[in-house]
Amino acid sequence: MTLDIARLRAETPGVDRVLHLNHAGSSLLSAATLAGIEAQFRREAELGSMEAGAAAAGAIDAARADIATLIGAAADEIAFTGGNSDGWGRAFAALRLRPGDRVLVGRSEWGGNLACLERAGLAVETVPADEYGQISLEALAGLLDERVRLLALTWAPANGGLIQPAAAVGRLVRAVGVPYFIDAAQIVGQMPVDVAKLGCDVLVAPARKHLRGPRGVGFAYVRRDFAERLDPAFVDTRSAPIGPGGALLQPGARRLESAECAPALRIGFGLAVRHALDLGVDHIRAAIAARAESLRARLAALPGVALCDLGVERSGLVAFTLDGWSGPRAQAALASQKINIGFNGRAYTPLDMDARGLAEVLRASVSYLTTEDELDRFTAALAALGA
Numbered sequence: 001m002t003l004d005i006a007r008l009r010a011e012t013p014g015v016d017r018v019l020h021l022n023h024a025g026s027s028l029l030s031a032a033t034l035a036g037i038e039a040q041f042r043r044e045a046e047l048g049s050m051e052a053g054a055a056a057a058g059a060i061d062a063a064r065a066d067i068a069t070l071i072g073a074a075a076d077e078i079a080f081t082g083g084n085s086d087g088w089g090r091a092f093a094a095l096r097l098r099p100g101d102r103v104l105v106g107r108s109e110w111g112g113n114l115a116c117l118e119r120a121g122l123a124v125e126t127v128p129a130d131e132y133g134q135i136s137l138e139a140l141a142g143l144l145d146e147r148v149r150l151l152a153l154t155w156a157p158a159n160g161g162l163i164q165p166a167a168a169v170g171r172l173v174r175a176v177g178v179p180y181f182i183d184a185a186q187i188v189g190q191m192p193v194d195v196a197k198l199g200c201d202v203l204v205a206p207a208r209k210h211l212r213g214p215r216g217v218g219f220a221y222v223r224r225d226f227a228e229r230l231d232p233a234f235v236d237t238r239s240a241p242i243g244p245g246g247a248l249l250q251p252g253a254r255r256l257e258s259a260e261c262a263p264a265l266r267i268g269f270g271l272a273v274r275h276a277l278d279l280g281v282d283h284i285r286a287a288i289a290a291r292a293e294s295l296r297a298r299l300a301a302l303p304g305v306a307l308c309d310l311g312v313e314r315s316g317l318v319a320f321t322l323d324g325w326s327g328p329r330a331q332a333a334l335a336s337q338k339i340n341i342g343f344n345g346r347a348y349t350p351l352d353m354d355a356r357g358l359a360e361v362l363r364a365s366v367s368y369l370t371t372e373d374e375l376d377r378f379t380a381a382l383a384a385l386g387a
């Protein structure tokens, strides 16, 4: 079965209004996901939000179960979070590393994660990249030992199409028993994910990117046996309810979750995940890969454009520079034509940007919703800017 793109576009209100090539920033909600979110807010207004929240418990349980299915986990290994950094930061803080502890990162690591490591005073070492820009497995094998307290890998970076060999990394890391965190912000919803094959202890993603869920919500997977090692930096009535014997830290991923939340967003997240499962992530991956390669071929033929993607296997994020155009200026010029793209400065991926001497890159990121007609229009608009 291939995806019925015309039908999927007809079910997406945004595609008629914008040429959206910023799915790596945030994708477009389907009409059904939007309706589910709106309905919950309406119930909150009409019934009282605590009461409407209680009534939504079944839908939220179903959302958690579907997220678990999507990544090959169990429901008690999934915590809802407020987004990618919220999940990563909660899990990281709960590791309680000490200043000077040794941490290894890939060169494509997300800047927010690196900022957490820096602020904690850790000894952070970047694993060198191989000739394709991927984390070097050989170098990693040489650096891994029992003194390493964490290996953090951003599976697909924010500044290009690179996809890191996360499962091969997992095999090396597992062999020495070092905690392994994967930032899968750019992957979940775009590619099949199986946490058992990855061998990771923690994996985080937001709802809003390739899953097409709302902003302000995400999830953290915590491997069941690993949860015991997490001592959250703060707790509340959900993660550590007070019983007769005092505050009882909850088992599983729940110890990272907050009591207060937006049920409408969790419902919307669940609808988006169910949609991805129904479509089949393999089909989604094939459609995105085909569209991204088509875009790369078009851009490669444009004068003044330089592609900046690394890696062997590539995501739907196409990074490039355009002679004479800064990121914000190009973004604004295209926005005036109702074309959405992103750009990535140094702060998002400082290690890789510095290693490659890049100050910023433009990002055009596709979805299975993207059509060849849209790519024609986008390429023509870019050519006109370059002219």
Ligand SMILES: Cc1ncc(COP(=O)(O)O)c(C=O)c1O
Binding pocket: 024, 025, 082, 083, 084, 085, 086, 110, 112, 154, 156, 157, 158, 183, 185, 186, 206, 218
């Ligand atoms: C790889 C990666 N990690 C983390 C983030 C941050 O996600 P959030 O804004 O949900 O915290 C992003 C956002 O683009 C990202 O691309």
